[in-house]
Amino acid sequence: MRHASLLLLLVACLAGVPLTLALGHEGHHAECNDTTINAVKADIQAMSKGEAKTTATKEMETAQQLMAKDDMEGCKSHIHSAMEATEQ
Amino acid sequence: MRSASSLWGPLVGALLAFAIVGFAVVYSGLYNIAADVPHTQPVYWLLETVRDHSVEARARDIVVPNDLNDPTRISKGAGQYADMCSACHLAPGMKRTEISQGLYPRAPELRRKTNLTPAEQFWVVKHGIKMTGMPAWGVTHDDDLLWDMVAFIRKLPELTSEQYETLVKNAPKHEEMMQKMEMDHDHEHGGEHQ
Numbered sequence: 001m002r003h004a005s006l007l008l009l010l011v012a013c014l015a016g017v018p019l020t021l022a023l024g025h026e027g028h029h030a031e032c033n034d035t036t037i038n039a040v041k042a043d044i045q046a047m048s049k050g051e052a053k054t055t056a057t058k059e060m061e062t063a064q065q066l067m068a069k070d071d072m073e074g075c076k077s078h079i080h081s082a083m084e085a086t087e088q
Numbered sequence: 089m090r091s092a093s094s095l096w097g098p099l100v101g102a103l104l105a106f107a108i109v110g111f112a113v114v115y116s117g118l119y120n121i122a123a124d125v126p127h128t129q130p131v132y133w134l135l136e137t138v139r140d141h142s143v144e145a146r147a148r149d150i151v152v153p154n155d156l157n158d159p160t161r162i163s164k165g166a167g168q169y170a171d172m173c174s175a176c177h178l179a180p181g182m183k184r185t186e187i188s189q190g191l192y193p194r195a196p197e198l199r200r201k202t203n204l205t206p207a208e209q210f211w212v213v214k215h216g217i218k219m220t221g222m223p224a225w226g227v228t229h230d231d232d233l234l235w236d237m238v239a240f241i242r243k244l245p246e247l248t249s250e251q252y253e254t255l256v257k258n259a260p261k262h263e264e265m266m267q268k269m270e271m272d273h274d275h276e277h278g279g280e281h282q
Contacts, residue, residue, distance in 0.1 A: 035124065039189065042126045046194035048203075 030083060032067055032075035040079060043086045056085035123192035132193075139217060143208050146215075150207040156239040165240025166252075167259030168233065173198070173241075176221065181249025191221050201245045209238045230269050 030036065040060055047053040059082035066074040113119055127135065155161060170179070175187050176195035188195060196202065204212070213234050214226035225234060240255075247255070 038125050042192050042194055045126055045129075045132050046196060048200075 030076045030080040032063070032072045032079060036079060037064060037067070040082050040086065044082070047086060052085045052088040056082045059085060123190065126192065135193075143204070143211055143217075147205065147207040147211040150210055152206045152210070153235050156206060156235070156242060158239065161236045161239040162243050163240075163255060163259050164233070164265060165236040165238070165243075165259075166255040167262055168229075168237050168265065169240050169244070170256040170259070171262040172225065173237070179244070179249075180247050180252045193220055195221065198241055198244050199247070206238055206242060209241055210234060213237055213241075229266075230273070233265060233269055 037060065040056075044053060044056045044060060047056065059078045063075045063078035063082065066072075066078060126132065169177075174182065175185050176191060177198040178184065178188055180199050202209070210231075212222065214224065214231070216222045216224035216226075225237075244252075
């Protein structure tokens with residue numbers, strides 16, 4: 001009975017990990033669609049020249065390539081990285 | 089070797105073709121002016137370059153007051169900034185607003201350092217920028233109040249969110265400054281404008 005409770009507690013804790021990670025990036029709405037891509041591109045255009053802008057541009061190019069290949073998860077991940085670069 | 093007169097034909101042809109393409113682009117509705125679709129990079133570069141050089145040329149002769157570090161100026165500018173600018177240009181510790189996310193071109197986040205000189209900042213604040221959403225605050229504000237804003241904007245990148253909040257909280261109210269400006273105008277009639 002005690003083992004079962006501990007196991008239940010462990011499962012509950014592990015189940016909360018993805019939620020915690022997701023909440024860490026709640027500020028970024030990284031959908032893989034034209035609206036988000038255009039919004040991030042507008043953000044990038046407004047950035048000053050530098051390493052962050054280069055990174056964001058490359059990430060967006062990769063995201064668009066992945067979107068064309070229907071790899072939506074990969075696309076989201078790169079859009080997310082581009083968004084992070086725009087905030088530097 | 090071709091004579092000069094034989095070059096006229098191709099030159100006129102090229103100009104005519106250019107004019108026809110230009111006419112078609114302008115009148116066909118081909119170019120998307122929606123604010124949620126960014127300009128192509130060449131168009132963005134062109135507009136940005138025109139803007140930067142225009143501001144630089146017009147701000148060249150503006151005389152910058154030597155008291156931009158005056159805490160009173162900065163404090164007065166803080167109140168105005170919070171009321172008039174922060175919705176688009178944001179502030180330390182502030183999340184992006186709906187308007188800042190929808191504006192195109194994006195309003196620069198002024199908590200980040202800028203390459204503009206104080207004179208250029210003053211010119212932009214006073215005259216605004218066409219087709220960007222940046223209004224000409226000089227229509228309703230006198231130069232002294234605009235310099236207060238510039239003084240604060242110069243200080244902004246150094247501020248933490250707590251320092252920003254404190255400055256804004258202790259700043260004179262915007263309405264009071266506007267009333268004072270109007271009273272000063274009634275008394276003075278004519279000051280130097282840049």
